[in-house]
Amino acid sequence: MNKWVLLSGLCAAGALTAGMTMGGGSARDLAGVAFADKIAPIVYEKCTPCHRPGQVAPFSLMNYEDAKRRSGTIARVVEKRFMPPWKAVSGYGSFKHENRLTDEQVALFKAWHEAGAPRGEPSTEPKPPVFSTEWALGQPDLIVSADKEFKLGAEGEDVYRNFVIKTDYKESKWIRAIDVAPGNRKIVHHVIAFLDSGGRALNLEKSTKDGQPGYSTSGGGVGFLPDGALGGWAPGLQPFETPKGTAFELKPGTTIVLQVHYHKSGKEETDKTKLAIYLAKEKVEKEMRLAWIANPFFRLKAGNASQSVNMAYTVQADVTAYGAMPHMHLLGKSMKAWVELPDGKEVPLVAIDQWDFNWQLTYEFAKPLKIPAGSTVRATAVYDNSANNPNNPNKPPKDVRWGEQTTDEMALLIVSFTRDTN
Ligand code: HEC
Known part of the structure; x- marks a missing residue:
């Protein structure tokens, strides 16, 4: 329990310092922010891959008009970190293909909206990206x-x-x-x-x-x-x-x-x-393998807004890990996963503090992680089984256990790994 508090304390401190540096240096950059110079490059890189015709997102963000029409909603959802959908807490583990806005980019969207979403000079505006319909990794076998x-x-x-x-x-x-x-x-x-x-x-x-x-x-x-x-x-x-x-x-x-x-x-x-x-x-x-680290022995009490379930697995051989995918259902609130090395030192894997059942992502580590035999992979999942959880499928709430149905729950962390020796 103490460790949990300590770790989340550290993250909060990180966010605070980042926020402070930002506030000082960039007030000048934020004045006069326009679509053409500052906003379009972010939108085209981070949003358009999903926000274009025929893709999952419910509307397009392909040009100035698209973005201007929704500048207020955009400022709100990027500030809440609802978009782009990347749930890993910043600063806890580091990942490939990290699809996350920097604090500065979030501030740019806000300043742009507050300035009335100006276009700036259209001739300097980047062109919207063209997406190939080909497979990202080339022709499959x-x-x-x-x-x-x-x-x-x-x-x-x-x-x-x-x-x-x-x-x-x-x-x-x-x-x-x-x-x-x-x-x-x-x-x-x-x-x-x-x-x-x-x-x-x-x-x-x-x-x-x-x-x-x-x-x-x-x-x-x-x-x-x-x-x-x-x-x-x-x-x-x-x-x-x-x-x-x-x-x-x-x-x-x-x-x-x-x-x-x-x-x-x-x-x-x-x-x-x-x-x-x-x-x-x-x-x-x-051989690349997947380890399913789970705890199926829990009962989430009806009405409890913050119940934790711990998972732990002690590694028997030296392994190298490549990525992690947390998995819960609708009552999930947060999950944090880390490795406890034989000497007691902790190495972060991934933390999610706003679990969203709709975004079941695999977080690929920036660098492969060596995990020596005798280490323990640990994760703590937290659930909200109260009536205040808008995703609670049971109205009124009832006790929930492990199961396959969306209305049941899971406490599961899937880690991809190889064995260092056979
Ligand atoms: C991985 C795909 C993906 C990416 C990348 C993405 N979006 Fe979305 N966006 C979605 C989906 C899907 C929805 C609908 C979500 C839902 O209804 O739960 C959505 C919804 C939204 C909404 C509406 C939210 C609401 O409450 O009505 C806004 C605004 C938005 N996205 C803005 C952005 C912006 C700005 C970016 C880039 C910074 C972005 N999105 C990146 C997939 C994506």
């Missing part, structure tokens, strides 16, 4: 998908559909990256590729009689404990590429379960999402 389109209704709850992709490879395939091309970006919220070597997904699909490909589950699980995963995809995220000499193993006879989380659009829609697979080019020395 394999592209797989369900064999038919999936039809999604117009209205109602989100749907988790699991598309079962049989493979018939005679020997293991070594996978260095996956990428996803959503068939219909209006409805595809995020995608996770799970692995099943037990034929369980095939059975679930067989017993589904709605005439559609795949089978549905009601909460982000696949209906059983999968044998592993190849990773996930969310809009606006760079695909994770395993470092040289490492790869995920796809064993013969393994089925890929491509889980697509759909948001309904108000109209009937169809989708056929494609999974791209990139095979390792060099000899694979180390």
